Structure formats: structure tokens, C-alpha cells
Amino acid sequence: MIGVALRHRFGRVGFALDVAFEAPAAGVTTLFGPSGCGKSTILAAVAGLLRPDEGRVAIGDAVLLDTARRVCVAPERRRCGVVFQDARLFPHLSVETNLRYGLRRAPPDAAGPGFEEVVALLGIGALLARRPAGLSGGERQRVALGRALLARPRLLLMDEPLAALDAARRAEVLPFLARLRDVAGLPILYVTHALEEVDALADHLVLLEAGRVVAAGAVEALSARTDLPQLAGRRDAGVLLACTVRRAAGGLTALGFAGGELLTTARPGPEGTRLRVRLRARDIAIAIEEPRGLSTQNILPATIAGIAAGGDPAEAFVRLAVGPTILLARITQGSVERLALRPGLAVWALIKAVTFDHRVAAWPKSGAEAGA
Structure with missing residues (x-):
């Protein structure tokens, strides 16, 4: 595990950071929150570019910082690879020489991918000269x-690496980041305020607000919570589903998930392709009788698991259990009352095949997905 506990104040009345969280020893842990919440400050402290007033940072048994014991490993000895918003390449060197500079900084006994492997992984062979x-x-x-x-x-630290790119360039780089996550086997701390990057890359999510940790856990679990305004308060709030492409026919693709199957007009890949999709709560309707004669392709039997406030006083979130999977539907309070919705009631979830948000990268198979 990666353990991070930091306390720091900038000036006597300046911004105060007080955070503690643990991250898995593999995969992507995303620090997510609005600008100014302390994400980049945490990365700077982990990298050794900022010495906090108090704190401890450890990667497994390796302690990088422990102010109580006066331990503070120098930045160059922490073995943290840092990628910033701007690439910070040496402008007078070729791509190949920039890459080999990184290789020269590697400890002689450190295991890791070789030059040709990295070039192939990132698709930069044509750029070397x-x-x-x-x-x-x-x-x-x-x-x-x-x-x-x-x-x-x-440990790889990534400080909003896509923030300076336009939408087309972000879409270009995201698949390479996903491939890096899957192949490199490194723990990654990834800072972003873009939800699409969370959807595409995150294994573990740390939600931050005003220098504090609001919640931390598996990204799929947090996406289904209605008590987190940083997620549920957004108009694109909804759950993330791990899916597998099962088949394509008649212009539609079938995506299997733990508890059922969804039809979509998208073409996410051949049979067996794994991905995550965001099902927005605003795109899910509820029926208390099995609908007939609708154009809607996805009509899923479900049970109401709970009803919560929707942020707006006129709205509500309805938690729908489809097998072991929880979906969220955002509907009006008037609909809750008119349909007499209550926990335990059997209903149908209606989802149009054209509404899915597929701007996510391929995803490794999870335990939940394996049962789909």
C-alpha cells in the first residue's frame, strides 16, 4: 500500500492541507476535486518538492517522509517519476535523447521496461529523430x-497531464495512459478535475475539497453514492459499469455486465473487449409496470434499493438494484409521489441505446465483471 498523511499551511492564514489516505500498490489512484483543493500540493509533497509541516509518506516498507522521525528522503532518491501539465522536455535534444536521459537516471539494479518496449507501448517510434x-x-x-x-x-506521479490539451489531443493520449496502467504494473497517483479522465483511468478515487479528503474508495462504488456532492451534484452524475462486449448485430452492440445486458449503438470494439461506461442518472427512467410498444431498447427488471434527495429540491435519486449492480435514476419528487415509489418495490429501468457515454478507455477484467 501507499500511505499518505500530510498537514501543511501556507502562511499564517493561508491555504491549509490536512489529508490522510491509502492507495493500492498497483493501478491508478486519482486525486479528484476542484481547482485549489490541494491535489497538486499532495503530489509535490510525495515527490519531495514540498516539505510539509507534518506528515508521513510510505510506499510499502519504504518510508519517503516521516517528520516525526526526521526522515525526509531527497527528491532524486525517492524514485518518483513525475509528469506535469507541460511536458518539460529538453528543447535542444531529440525525442530519442530525451528518452535516454530518463534511462540514464534509472538505478542500475532497478527492474523496468526497456527502451524499445516503452517506445512501442507509447507509439512514438516515428518521433525519435x-x-x-x-x-x-x-x-x-x-x-x-x-x-x-x-x-x-x-511510483508515477501525474499532475493533470492532459489539462493543457484540446479535446482531440486528450482523446489521442487517453488510450496510451490506459495501456500504461495495464502494462507497466506501477502504482500511479493521478491528479485531475476532469470526470472523463476518472472514468477512463481510475481504479481508486480520493475526493478532495478545500484541503480535506471527503471520501476515498473504489471508483465504481463512489460513483453510485448520492451523499457526495462532488459527484452526485453534477448534471452528468451516474454510475460506472464494467462491461464486456458480447456481440454485435442489427446495428447494435450488446454489453454484458454483472446482472444483465445493455444494447448500445456504439462500436466499442470486437467481442470480448472490456470497457467501462457511464450511465447518467438523468438518462434512466422508471416504470412500475412492464412497458410495451416503446422504442427504448433497454428495459431492465430492477428493485428499488433506496431513494435520496437529488440536490435540487424538485429532484430525487432512486437507487435501482439490477442483480448485484446498482444504477441511479434522477427523477422528479413528483414522480416519486405519483408512482408511490418505495424501497423494495419491483420496477423496470428504461435506458435508451443512444444515451451511453462511451468516452472511456478499455478496462481490465474485474471480479464483478467476470460474473457478467
Whole structure:
């Protein structure tokens, strides 16, 4: 596990950080929250670029910081690879030389991917002879990732690496980040305020607000909670589902999940492709009788697991159990009363095949998905 506990104040009345969380020793832990909530400050303290007033940072048995014991490992000895918003490549060096600079910084006995493996992983073989000025923003970020990987870190720190890119370049880089997550086997702390990056990459989520941890846990579990305004208060609030492509026919693709199957107009990949989709709460309707004669493709038997306030006084969140999977529907309070909805009631969840948000990257098979 990665353990982080930090307390720091900037000036006598400045911003105060007081956080503690644990992250898995593999996969992506995303620090998520609005600008100014302390995400980048946490990364700076973990990297050794900021010494907090109090704190402890450990990766397994390796203690990088323990102010109580006066332990503070120098940044260059922490073996943290850092990727910033701007790629920070050496402008006078070629892509290949920038990459080999990272390789020269790797400890001699450290295991990790070789030069050719990293180049293939990130798809940058055709860029090796070029200088950073001749690269697109997405290409520069891929090279920066490669340089960080070749330093063979034990922890990868990514500080909003896609924030400076436009939508097209973000879409270009996201699949490479997903591939990196799956292949490199490194723990990654990833800072973002973009929900689509959380959907695509996160295993574990740490929600931050004003220098404090609001919640932490598996991203799928947190996405289904209605008591977290940072997630449930958004108009695109909804659950993340781990799915597997089962078949395609008649212009539709069937996605299997733990508890059922969904039909979509999207083409996420061939049979067996694994991905996560966001089912927005506003896109799910509820019927108390089995509907007939509808154009809606997905009509799923469900049981109401709970009803909660929807943020707006006129709205409510209804938690729907479809087998072991929980979905969220955002409906009006008037509909709750008119239909006499209550926990335990058998209903049908209606989801149009054209509403799914598929802007997510392929995802490794999880235990829940394996039962789909």
C-alpha cells in the first residue's frame, strides 16, 4: 500500500492541507476535486518538492517522509517519476535523447521496461529523430511519459497531464495512459478535475475539497453514492459499469455486465473487449409496470434499493438494484409521489441505446465483471 498523511499551511492564514489516505500498490489512484483543493500540493509533497509541516509518506516498507522521525528522503532518491501539465522536455535534444536521459537516471539494479518496449507501448517510434518543437501537445506528453517510465520509478506521479490539451489531443493520449496502467504494473497517483479522465483511468478515487479528503474508495462504488456532492451534484452524475462486449448485430452492440445486458449503438470494439461506461442518472427512467410498444431498447427488471434527495429540491435519486449492480435514476419528487415509489418495490429501468457515454478507455477484467 501507499500511505499518505500530510498537514501543511501556507502562511499564517493561508491555504491549509490536512489529508490522510491509502492507495493500492498497483493501478491508478486519482486525486479528484476542484481547482485549489490541494491535489497538486499532495503530489509535490510525495515527490519531495514540498516539505510539509507534518506528515508521513510510505510506499510499502519504504518510508519517503516521516517528520516525526526526521526522515525526509531527497527528491532524486525517492524514485518518483513525475509528469506535469507541460511536458518539460529538453528543447535542444531529440525525442530519442530525451528518452535516454530518463534511462540514464534509472538505478542500475532497478527492474523496468526497456527502451524499445516503452517506445512501442507509447507509439512514438516515428518521433525519435524529431525535436520537441516539432511535436503536437499529445505527442510531447507521450514522450514525457516515456522519459518518466525509463527512469524506472517505483511510483508515477501525474499532475493533470492532459489539462493543457484540446479535446482531440486528450482523446489521442487517453488510450496510451490506459495501456500504461495495464502494462507497466506501477502504482500511479493521478491528479485531475476532469470526470472523463476518472472514468477512463481510475481504479481508486480520493475526493478532495478545500484541503480535506471527503471520501476515498473504489471508483465504481463512489460513483453510485448520492451523499457526495462532488459527484452526485453534477448534471452528468451516474454510475460506472464494467462491461464486456458480447456481440454485435442489427446495428447494435450488446454489453454484458454483472446482472444483465445493455444494447448500445456504439462500436466499442470486437467481442470480448472490456470497457467501462457511464450511465447518467438523468438518462434512466422508471416504470412500475412492464412497458410495451416503446422504442427504448433497454428495459431492465430492477428493485428499488433506496431513494435520496437529488440536490435540487424538485429532484430525487432512486437507487435501482439490477442483480448485484446498482444504477441511479434522477427523477422528479413528483414522480416519486405519483408512482408511490418505495424501497423494495419491483420496477423496470428504461435506458435508451443512444444515451451511453462511451468516452472511456478499455478496462481490465474485474471480479464483478467476470460474473457478467
